[in-house]
Amino acid sequence: MLIRSKLQSNYASKIMYPGKYTIIISLPLLIFWLLYTYKYVITFSTLSQSEKYIQLSDELSHRYEFLTKNKLLHGSKLPSFSFNEDVLKEAKLTRDKQLQQPTQRENATLLMLVRNWELSGALRSMRSLEDRFNAQYHYDWIFMNDVPFTPEFIEATTSMASGNAYHMLIPTEDWDCPENIDSDFLKERIDIMSEAGILYGQSKSYRNMCHFNSGYFFRQEILNNYDYYFRVEPGVEYFCDFPYDPFQVMHSKNKKYGFVISLREYEQTIPTLWESVEEYIDIDDGETIDMSNNAYDFITGDDIVGNDRAIYVTSNDYNMCHFWTNFEIGDLNFFRSDAYLQFFNHLDAKGGFYYERWGDAPVHSIAASLLLNKDEIIHFDEIGYHHAPYFTCPTSYNLILNQRCLCDPASSQNIPLQTLSCLRRWWKYGSGKTFMNEI
Ligand SMILES: Nc1nc2c(ncn2[C@@H]2O[C@H](COP(=O)(O)OP(=O)(O)O)[C@@H](O)[C@H]2O)c(=O)[nH]1
């Protein structure tokens, strides 16, 4: 009994009273740690909201990069039937070597607005675009979300990217409903539209997304570092090897907006959009809109072009043609320009993004068709692309072979020459067919 209590008291004294050497060694460490933490906290608190998001997202991705890339490659035990124990190391070496290869690149980024639960679709889109295009160029990837990305999302997308990956939290004021929106009236409109079965009519978050994509994505601080963006959505596929770097095409040919598919919009989602646009055309009075060389004739009028027998009864001059913005390559300087901002502000003040669910597709398309010279818009003929429920596949047999396309141009889902498509109008009233222009 006595022995036990003596042992206990000895043990307690060791725990409670560290020796003087322990104190001498640990005190400077403690002071260093306190100073470091203090400096970190002070520096962090002086950052702007957006810089904080970048820093946090950077820290997270590096943390998980270490876990995934280093631990996976150096510490893992391979199954005994693996034919080559260095296989993972070699895969990493090949990738690092590719990364070091100097390739002429534009000041551009791949951009995905996405939700955490869409991770698997995001990875499929990334894998497809990396394999068909970006593995040679390593352009950055930027991911945006209205809620913080999960560590799993950051980890997986960072690993899938051949370039840098950045994960951004969108500030609430850039995402949520603006103050001019009357919440009671909005609720009334949502009820009416959802009862009428209008696509996404019931969804407030879809409205936020369209509003953000129309007027706010390009204002996110991280995009100030770039001139061009390539919009990517989860769950899409690129059917063919890219025969060129589309960013280089945009730059060298002075293009400001690029698309692959053009369709008709549902009129129930934009009943008053066109009258607001016409009002703006009057206000602008030729200041930024040059009718002599823009693509106004592409988005107005409904004459039959080729076999296009579509009958679209619209209540105004807008023929509902728009570029399908889930694929979009754009010059950010166009969206950041006063001309675009004024146009957007005029529309935003009308409340139609919320009361009617205006899409970013008709808004971008009308803006590009009015404000740009039609030759500044490009249709990428050679890119095969799928976003449910439609796709586009190059028609040239040679091109399908050379670019190793995995699509059937004769399929009923191949949209370019179907009734719903506006491509023929683009050929006639826009800037024509790419290959014809090249002759
Ligand atoms: N972060 C975030 N992204 C969204 C939200 N709603 C839609 N998106 C993204 O916006 C894009 C368009 O949405 P999607 O559901 O594909 O619409 P659809 O293509 O018009 O059917 C996709 O990249 C989505 O991941 C949202 O509430 N939050």
Ligand SMILES: [Mg+2]
């Ligand atoms: Mg989509």
